[in-house]
Amino acid sequence: MRQYSPDLTPPWKKPQQPVPEVPAEPGLVVEEAGTGFCGAVIRCEAGTVTLEDRFGKHRVFPMEPRGFLLEGRAVTLIRPSAGGPARPTRTASGSVAVPGARARVARAGRIYVEGRHDAELVEKVWGDDLRIEGVVVEYLEGVDDLPSIVDSFAPGPDARLGVLVDHLVPGSKEWRIAESVTSDHALVVGHPYIDIWEAVKPSSLGIEAWPRVPRGQDWKTGVCRALGWPENTGAAWQRILSGVRSYKDLEPELLGRVEELIDFVTTPT
Numbered sequence: 001m002r003q004y005s006p007d008l009t010p011p012w013k014k015p016q017q018p019v020p021e022v023p024a025e026p027g028l029v030v031e032e033a034g035t036g037f038c039g040a041v042i043r044c045e046a047g048t049v050t051l052e053d054r055f056g057k058h059r060v061f062p063m064e065p066r067g068f069l070l071e072g073r074a075v076t077l078i079r080p081s082a083g084g085p086a087r088p089t090r091t092a093s094g095s096v097a098v099p100g101a102r103a104r105v106a107r108a109g110r111i112y113v114e115g116r117h118d119a120e121l122v123e124k125v126w127g128d129d130l131r132i133e134g135v136v137v138e139y140l141e142g143v144d145d146l147p148s149i150v151d152s153f154a155p156g157p158d159a160r161l162g163v164l165v166d167h168l169v170p171g172s173k174e175w176r177i178a179e180s181v182t183s184d185h186a187l188v189v190g191h192p193y194i195d196i197w198e199a200v201k202p203s204s205l206g207i208e209a210w211p212r213v214p215r216g217q218d219w220k221t222g223v224c225r226a227l228g229w230p231e232n233t234g235a236a237w238q239r240i241l242s243g244v245r246s247y248k249d250l251e252p253e254l255l256g257r258v259e260e261l262i263d264f265v266t267t268p269t
Helices: 115-131 146-154 172-181 219-227 233-242 252-266
Strands: 021-023 029-033 037-045 048-052 059-064 069-071 073-078 109-112 137-141 161-165 186-190
Touching: 037 059, 069 219, 073 115, 109 115, 115 137, 115 233, 115 252, 137 146, 146 172, 161 172, 161 252, 172 186, 186 252
Parallel strands: 021 073, 109 137, 109 161, 161 186
Antiparallel strands: 029 037, 029 069, 037 048, 048 059, 069 073
16 A cells, blocks of 8 residues: 655645855855856855856856755855955966865876976966866877877777877978877867977066077077076976966967867867
């Protein structure tokens, strides 16, 4: 025989269980229950909250009871109290900061860059974003062996591979290698600079421009000589890296390519 609950009150007449009230602090990531739109709080005013998703799209929602999900659980957003502790609202890459967010388990997909300096620069500017997205960055020490590396990685729908290449200009050796390995699941992009050093804006380092180094000279050593720096490329790189505080210190030709790779490896096919 079927067992019936002794409580015959229709579900729509039962009082709802109370849910937590959560201050809509800038950077808090929530999902709007009705539409499924997920984003970080960027402002709260006049009974509404504005969310920004990871692609920069803004949506405004009323702060209704039980109107949002926080880590999968229903909550009611309330206006934060005045004078609360200030939190950073942006990461070094310009994305919405998510205070206290834990790193996601690493994806199978990867981003490869040419060398250690490239990896350190990407980490400094995009590190927070990469940890939230679960994207690991590795370096290659050049692109000559890229075809065999891609074959060994075997990129696929659940393991996409993105590669950032220095001096990727039409007709170059790097261009031909990139063309040979690009596929639906492997994307090779690059910037036009001889080395990742040049992707840092000269004004961020207090210099007028990157010097021209004659052909046949080691480019990094030639830069150090022209700028009057000690001919120690490791120390020179640390000096350059220390001048980078955010995406504003980098050239657009690099910014766009890194963002493109992050989107590529994190967007399901």
